[in-house]
Amino acid sequence: EEQTGSRILSPADAANLPGAAQVLWTHSFAALSETGEEEDSARTSARWLIFRLLDQLRVCLRPWTEAERDWVWRLAEELVQADPRWIAQLARQASWDSAKEAKLVANFVEKAHSQQKLKGREALQVLGVLGRSADPAASSLGERRLGLLATHAAEAIGSNLGPAELACCLELLLDAAHELGAAGATGGRRAVVGTLLKASQGTSSAALRGEFFWALEARVMAAAAARRSDALIGGGPDAPAAEAWASVALQELLRDQPQEIELGLLRQQKWVRHLEQGENACCCVEPAWGETRGFPLAVWPATRMCLGMEGFPHDTDSKSAPIIVRCRFRDE
Secondary structure, three states: OEEEOOEEEOHHHHHHHHHHHHHHHOOOHHHHHOOOOOOOHHHHHHHHHHHHHHHHHHHOOOOOOHHHHHHHHHHHHHHHHHOOOHHHHHHHHOOOOOHHHHHHHHHHHHHHHHOOOOOHHHHHHHHHHHHHOHHHHHHHHOHHHHHHHHHHHHHHHHHHOOHHHHHHOHHHHHHHHHHHHHOOOHHHHHHHHHHHHHHOOOHHHHHHHHHHHHHHHHHHHHHHHHHHOOOOOOOOOOHHHHOOHHHHHHHHHHHOOOHHHHHHHHHHHHHHHHHHOOOHHHHEOOOOOOHHHOEEOOOOOOOEEEEEEOOOOEEOOOOOOOEEOOEEEEEO
């Protein structure tokens, strides 16, 4: 006897299993889901194996084979209707150069959004795919529709993911925003940035706010360095403007905060820049900082305020922590 899952098959039924699977392979998803009272063991086991294969194909990270692609895309509409989580995998596996597949995924996203079935984590995966495939997606769908798809995904992310989860995928979101804008889908980029700006408000968002501030600051500094070295792609007069979105987002982030939070972020920025430039005397507790000029640090708890550096930085042999900086602090 041979065992398949929880079913025991006789040698005769096991011999009929490949044939039954080949027949079911040609069926629609609705027909696959139907069970008959007089169904033999080989057919029932083949159905169970096919459903298990579908579960594996929904979450696998490898590209599908040609046979798998043809089969799944034929069932795609039914699969998404039965389980909207398929949208993320279909977006990953789609060939965005193909207008047919791109439009099919776009239809799935739009329908799921209208029915409020697009969940945060699936939307995050879809947005990441749209960012990585922004240029071919814009060619297949048009810049406006691509921007609308990104907007739908950003709205689902903002509605379903909290600040802590957003902080973990912050760079993915900003990379997607950058690529969408570069492909001409500026509405999508604006939606992603808007979601992060909204999530960065409030006392419970201190960790995301600090990470977001420094992620934007790093992009602003990188764009400025590229302009100074004349290394921007294209090198034309429009290139600096294309990179200005991070500067605008940074100022929006500061504008939307209470005055004391904005002041703390700006003090933190100035202190870090002095430290990077080796101006150690400007970073010490006395005479520059102290109790009256405390500020938060993105790597510290939100309730801990830095009062400046004590002593001077200490070099180490560690690759993960090449410099140790000792700071005075107070907990509020």
